[in-house]
Amino acid sequence: MKYVIVIEDGASDYPIEEIDGKTPLKIANKPVLDRIAREGKTGLIQNVPENLPPGSDVANMSIFGYNPMDYYTGRGPLEAASMGVETKQGDVVFRCNTITEKNGLMASSNADHISSEESAELMEYLNQYFNEKYPDFKGKFYPGISYRHLFVYNDKENAEKLAKLDMVPPHDFVGEAIADKLEFDSFADEVKFTMLESKKALTNHPVNQKRIDEGREPCNMVWLWGQGTMPNMPKMEDVYGLKGAVITGVDLIKGLGICSGCTNLDVPGATAFFDTDYKAKGEYAVNALKDNDIVFVHIEAPDEAGHAKNLKEKVKAIENIDKYILAPLMEALPEYGNFKIAVLPDHPTPIDFGTHTRDMVPIAIYSSNDEADDVSVYDEDSVKDGALGELTGYNLLKLLLE
Numbered sequence: 001m002k003y004v005i006v007i008e009d010g011a012s013d014y015p016i017e018e019i020d021g022k023t024p025l026k027i028a029n030k031p032v033l034d035r036i037a038r039e040g041k042t043g044l045i046q047n048v049p050e051n052l053p054p055g056s057d058v059a060n061m062s063i064f065g066y067n068p069m070d071y072y073t074g075r076g077p078l079e080a081a082s083m084g085v086e087t088k089q090g091d092v093v094f095r096c097n098t099i100t101e102k103n104g105l106m107a108s109s110n111a112d113h114i115s116s117e118e119s120a121e122l123m124e125y126l127n128q129y130f131n132e133k134y135p136d137f138k139g140k141f142y143p144g145i146s147y148r149h150l151f152v153y154n155d156k157e158n159a160e161k162l163a164k165l166d167m168v169p170p171h172d173f174v175g176e177a178i179a180d181k182l183e184f185d186s187f188a189d190e191v192k193f194t195m196l197e198s199k200k201a202l203t204n205h206p207v208n209q210k211r212i213d214e215g216r217e218p219c220n221m222v223w224l225w226g227q228g229t230m231p232n233m234p235k236m237e238d239v240y241g242l243k244g245a246v247i248t249g250v251d252l253i254k255g256l257g258i259c260s261g262c263t264n265l266d267v268p269g270a271t272a273f274f275d276t277d278y279k280a281k282g283e284y285a286v287n288a289l290k291d292n293d294i295v296f297v298h299i300e301a302p303d304e305a306g307h308a309k310n311l312k313e314k315v316k317a318i319e320n321i322d323k324y325i326l327a328p329l330m331e332a333l334p335e336y337g338n339f340k341i342a343v344l345p346d347h348p349t350p351i352d353f354g355t356h357t358r359d360m361v362p363i364a365i366y367s368s369n370d371e372a373d374d375v376s377v378y379d380e381d382s383v384k385d386g387a388l389g390e391l392t393g394y395n396l397l398k399l400l401l402e
């Protein structure tokens with residue numbers, strides 16, 4: 001038996017006035033997904049537990065078969081896994097944004113989309129600065145892409161408390177005062193110190209002098225958030241007996257792949273944006289069937305279109321997934337005998353909101369050896385009559401294995 005799970009990130013939506021109360025899923029031309037719904041079973045699925053934010057990391061952790069209430073420890077740790085950062089006991093992994101501070105305010109949460117090269121130089125300098133000035137400093141900076149970096153801090157005694165510290169994502173308070181967001185208990189003194197001291201270190205750095213000379217905003221501080229200890233996830237093979245492969249352009253999802261013991265397949269041209277190479281992803285997915293029991297194919301484009309409030313791109317993304325990913329998969333899968341394919345978003349990213357919501361999302365599952373229900377198309381409303389009823393995300397793998 002082969003299994004495929006195709007995740008159309010953020011694809012489901014609310015009724016949109018511009019298209020007579022329909023949704024992108026309702027107006028998109030998606031014959032293959034409609035066939036999966038027509039010849040398979042459908043329903044609704046909740047991937048986001050009540051007490052957690054509707055992030056892609058949380059929702060996809062459910063789809064990978066892990067209850068986020070038991071295993072989710074933050075986005076920093078998942079990004080560390082995807083970047084191959086080695087961690088040890090007592091480590092807390094923080095997301096580290098390079099930001100612009102101005103007059104005590106968060107002027108830019110991404111330092112005007114600073115380049116990876118400039119950031120790498122600043123991260124390297126911060127390591128040097130803290131190590132020379134404070135030989136007992138227990139943190140290390142790891143440069144990532146553009147403004148998105150990591151900071152790993154070791155504190156065995158306070159790791160659990162630090163992991164739970166309420167740290168505000170920098171994009172949530174642009175234009176607001178920074179000091180208000182740094183009122184922590186004393187166990188977090190060194191974390192606060194790291195952020196404040198980074199300003200001293202970075203303000204006069206040559207990278208920033210050059211930026212100012214060129215009329216750009218300086219990157220004069222780092223902001224730590226999204227922290228956690230490394231999640232203790234058992235391997236998918238041990239829990240479900242499935243050897244898995246993951247295809248995605250998104251670091252967080254790659255991190256889930258690593259933490260669950262799956263193989264991440266790097267697809268050239270997978271950009272995690274509208275311009276991703278759908279065809280290449282489809283080809284890699286088909287190839288991955290040979291050596292794996294289950295293949296996860298995650299496509300970020302519909303979510304990005306939702307964030308951009310771009311209806312046309314969202315419809316196009318859904319149509320491209322159908323033509324270049326679902327069609328070749330449905331053609332290739334019968335060669336392997338019995339198979340099941342599930343298609344679902346992780347969460348809605350409604351065009352009118354431009355952000356994630358926590359509603360249930362439509363799911364369709366086609367099994368080569370099972371009957372169909374009465375639902376004939378795939379969209380947010382039609383699946384409500386489906387035979388699957390209402391599912392919980394982390395039970396999906398169990399259901400597929402039945």
Ligand SMILES: [Zn+2]
Binds near residue numbers: 009010056059
């Ligand atoms: Zn998502």
